[in-house]
Amino acid sequence: MADDADRAGEEFVLTMANYLSHAPKFDEPSLAECIECGEDIPARRQAVGGVKRCVDCQSVLERKGG
Numbered sequence: 001m002a003d004d005a006d007r008a009g010e011e012f013v014l015t016m017a018n019y020l021s022h023a024p025k026f027d028e029p030s031l032a033e034c035i036e037c038g039e040d041i042p043a044r045r046q047a048v049g050g051v052k053r054c055v056d057c058q059s060v061l062e063r064k065g066g
Contacts, residue, residue: 026050036061 002010026049034041036057045051053061 024050 028050030041030046030049030051032041032046033039034054034057035052037054039054039056041051041054045055
């Protein structure tokens with residue numbers, strides 16, 4: 001019989017699986033220049049993978065809900 005800790009653990013695993021399935025995938029190469037403003041994207045940011053915008057442009061996009 002499952003106790004509260006077991007049920008909480010199962011719920012946690014399901015919640016994390018849901019979050020991870022919707023997490024962005026960083027499996028493509030990053031761009032060297034921002035697609036919005038043309039500024040260089042720093043090498044450390046490019047190393048993440050899948051980066052297309054500089055920090056400023058990405059922040060604006062996220063604030064707009066995009």
